[in-house]
Amino acid sequence: MSALDSLYQQMILEHAKSRYGADLPADAPAVPGQPGTGQSHQLNPVCGDEITLQVQLDGGSVQAVRWHGEGCAISMASASVLSELAEGKSPAELLQVMDAFRTVMRSRGKTAPDEDLLGDAAAFAGVSRYPARVKCAMLSWVAAEDALRQAVSTA
């Protein structure tokens, strides 16, 4: 596999196109106002990439992660994978996945991903070797962590 292909794994390119969860209306109100729902907007000032992401809790677990955003294949795929992965997890479980993802992303390729825990998100391990792209992969995760905390506090 070429270095480029190990960055843009097939899994990532597919998620970048299918964009699971990318059905949050672009005009979603900034504060959704429903109990158990949190929303966060994140911007990457370097490239202007943006994401608005909503976490909805129901009965102690994540019912849905919905988002809209504009960005590169890495950031869009990352949001897609995250949305799929989060569904049905308890907040504590999701935070554990987030921690694991962050650790891998900061490792510059030195930490092997725990595939059981990270699922499709393990495909992003290759991104950690490209420091300029780590922010792209992290954008939706930062938004999700923020939105999750809000959702928990209003549930």
Place this chain on the structure above:
Amino acid sequence: MPVSLPPELQKPGGAVLTNAEVLRIRNDFPILHQQVNDHPLVYLDSGATSQSPSSVLEAEQEYYEQRNAAVHRGAHTLAVEATDAFEDARATVAGFIGAAENEIIWTGNATGGLNLLAYAFSNASTGPVPGTAGRFALGPGDEVLVTEMEHHANLIPWQELCRRTGATLRYIPISDDGTLRLEEAERLITGRTKVLSFTHASNVLGVINPVEVLVALARAAGALVVLDACQSVPHLPVNVKDLDVDFAVFSGHKMLGPTGIGVVYGRQELLNTLPPFLTGGSMITRVTMEQAEYLPAPQRFEAGTQPISQAVALAAAVRYLGETGMERISAWEAELGQRLVRGLSGLDGVRVLGPGTGQERIGLAAFDVAGVHAHDVGQYLDSQGIAVRVGHHCAQPLHRRLGLVSSTRASTYLYNTTDEVDQLVEAVGNVRGYFGATDGVR
């Protein structure tokens, strides 16, 4: 004082540059001869920062090895030699743009220069500074005019100046082809316009703005003219007296020089009545515990220890450019620019920003690849050793106007060959296929 280019910088051009000549030029640039990601480096990001020939690197080293000392003070031999080198550099750079020595102020970069001007106007606005003129003062009812294509460096300092003084910021809009709407400029430049600040050549669109037209409108309205010459002085023959602007600003690192040095040109009679921005040592005549009197320009704007080795190296860069000939460089880059536009706009799903094929542009082209984000385009090109810039290129309002968040930009210089342009075009042609953007999904 009449100013003319020193003979060694005049070079009437000689033969046009050719690929053979460019290959010889490339030998002077050590950094270009390396492999990146197992491919020979193709450096197409000189619009962001350019590379330096050995003569520039050696000039800086020679300064530190032979003459390093504090300038303008001390009577020892090294201090005298350092001062001579520093002031010779000023004369060389002044000659390069047709200015007088005392019309050249050193700053850290172009951004520092634009802020120097905006803050000097601000200081003129908040109270009379002894020995300076009121003509630079702005207040409610006054206007500062920029364009829709400005780099943030030539936008935000004016936004902030307007916020501090109560003046209003306006902008000249662009047409879809990236040229300025001159009928709007005519309407917007009025007696209320105190400052007109615009870029000579756009770092995104590649257009060269009609300086004469805008200066004539500004003169008729009594407005001061500031020229962002960041993308023109490195690439085109520029004579500030012929252009008749009041101020011009550019950066050393974009013209074969080192980082850490920028230049403000200002007409002498203006500089000597403009309040200083940074104050402190080296810029004063007489200081009491209560107040100070300031030296004439340029020293009144050069508080504290200056970028001396950088000035010396920038002078070496200017000599290199002068010896090659700015006419030849601009003609070569115009050819590369046309080749870029022709090649890129011939590709499916690729939209070149700014003027189309055959229309005037400097040697750069920013473009959008349908269905592929600029970051991914840049990453793909980097895997083939091709260095380009991706993102908004510090021009968010311009990208918004074009319906984009970001773009990819290839920018050339005197050391780029037509082969390199062709390699870029070929690689861009494969980008959509790699990312699966050609199969209609998304």
